[in-house]
Ligand SMILES: [Zn+2]
Ligand SMILES: [Zn+2]
């Protein structure tokens with residue numbers, strides 16, 4: 001049995017489980033939560049780190065964090081290779097840059113972990129992908145899954161699938177991230193994938209469930225060809 005993250009004892013009858021599988025008795029007073037794994041923080045815990053100016057990361061997430069461009073570079077070749085194995089290869093390679101999560105999250109209602117910068121040429125309607133930005137300080141698994149999600153946006157743009165319905169676009173990208181997480185075969189990756197599938201957000205969670213249903217019915221190749229050629233699900 002694991003021990004409680006706050007008191008170090010076997011957890012009480014009622015306890016919470018973080019996305020890493022760590023237990024915390026529900027009886028401890030909660031100051032705030034880890035932005036990445038939802039672990040509760042007790043007021044006495046000092047070894048937590050900042051994520052954005054209004055959010056924090058627990059020691060477990062910090063121990064596997066991608067905080068620098070150099071750390072990011074270590075993971076990107078494996079992510080690209082995994083994507084190719086899943087049949088997703090970018091016609092033009094796109095640069096991945098770590099950015100301050102505060103720059104990406106000027107408003108704090110929902111947390112944005114990555115974004116793909118695109119430029120649309122009005123006269124030709126051609127979309128260029130300028131680059132991918134990922135929030136610094138994510139766990140390795142969050143980082144890689146977010147890169148995969150953003151490569152999904154770049155791939156759709158480079159395949160000419162622009163002006164998609166937002167639910168469909170985010171759903172395809174979440175499907176790619178989910179497929180990558182599934183390949184990792186780690187409990188944390190499985191938990192992240194499950195939480196993405198259960199995400200109540202109608203665009204991200206709803207889109208993922210919609211696209212996944214179509215893939216179960218028609219297969220991934222048919223779904224992606226249909227989305228790229230006609231801009232809708234088969
Ligand atoms: Zn406890
Ligand atoms: Zn955490």
Ligand SMILES: [Zn+2]
Pocket residue numbers: 149153170173
């Ligand atoms: Zn997205």
